[in-house]
Amino acid sequence: xxxxxxxxxxxxxxxxxxxxxxxxxxxxxxxxxxxxxTVDHLVYSLSRQVEHNFQVFYAVAEELIGVDRALELxxxxxxxxxxxxxxxxxxxRGHDSGSPRxxxxxxxxxxxxxGPKHTSALYAEHDDARCIVRRQECIYYxxxxxxxxxxTNAFEAGCFEGYxxxxxxxxxxxxxxxxxxxxxxCEQHWVYxxxxxxxxx
Numbered sequence: 001x002x003x004x005x006x007x008x009x010x011x012x013x014x015x016x017x018x019x020x021x022x023x024x025x026x027x028x029x030x031x032x033x034x035x036x037x038t039v040d041h042l043v044y045s046l047s048r049q050v051e052h053n054f055q056v057f058y059a060v061a062e063e064l065i066g067v068d069r070a071l072e073l074x075x076x077x078x079x080x081x082x083x084x085x086x087x088x089x090x091x092x093r094g095h096d097s098g099s100p101r102x103x104x105x106x107x108x109x110x111x112x113x114x115g116p117k118h119t120s121a122l123y124a125e126h127d128d129a130r131c132i133v134r135r136q137e138c139i140y141y142x143x144x145x146x147x148x149x150x151x152t153n154a155f156e157a158g159c160f161e162g163y164x165x166x167x168x169x170x171x172x173x174x175x176x177x178x179x180x181x182x183x184x185x186c187e188q189h190w191v192y193x194x195x196x197x198x199x200x201x
Contacts (some may be wrong), residue, residue: 001132004105007123016043017116047115051139058151067150074151075158083162085110090166098167100126103190107133114139121186129195134187141179149180156180163190176200 019027019040026032027041028048061070089106090098098106104124111121111133121135141152160173171191177183177200189197 001125001127003123003125004101004108007108015116016040016047017119019044019116044116047117047139050115051117051142054140054151054155055142055145055148058148059145071150071154074154075161078155078158078160079162079165080158081155081162082159083166086163087166097169098192099169100128100131100190100192103131103163103167103170103192107131111135127195129191129193130197131190131192132187133190134185136185138179138186149182152180153178174199 016039023041024044026036027045032041058070058074061073065073086098086103086106089109090096090102093102095102104126107124108122111118117137118135118139120137121133125132138152140155141149156175156178163173164170169192171193174189174191175181176187176189178186178188
């Protein structure tokens with residue numbers, strides 16, 4: 001299944017993605033001086049902050065309003081978050097609805113701009129029936145807060161509702177694997193035309 005041509009550009013890189021384990025540890029533990037900070041450190045730190053904010057938000061929401069309401073909140077945030085971004089992407093390119101290729105371009109763009117952890121999803125594949133995204137990591141799920149996986153699942157379900165609302169051509173989204181469900185990686189399919197492939201259980 002093909003990817004977009006830029007996927008083979010050897011000059012593409014992402015600041016922070018190549019930051020070694022020791023430098024990540026130093027950043028996480030504030031074990032460095034201000035003069036040591038590079039662009040890689042900054043991008044890595046900002047991405048980690050986004051991930052941490054999600055996890056703390058879910059934990060606090062659960063304490064204040066309970067699990068059921070916190071799940072509703074996570075799903076509604078996802079619906080607004082996913083739908084608005086994709087709708088803006090389509091409008092910026094002069095489209096009212098999408099296609100597997102446009103979805104692949106959108107997924108690549110948002111995974112490229114949300115930090116080094118999210119770049120594990122690069123690059124999406126597509127044909128005339130579906131767009132497929134596979135990734136090893138996700139900024140919306142944290143191994144440090146596995147109990148919050150249920151909120152990641154609700155958030156992503158909301159994102160999928162938002163995508164469908166923004167794109168009349170999108171039939172469904174299939175989740176074949178997901179870190180938040182205990183899998184070792186994620187695989188999601190945006191289906192635009194039936195192609196005979198089995199759906200996940």
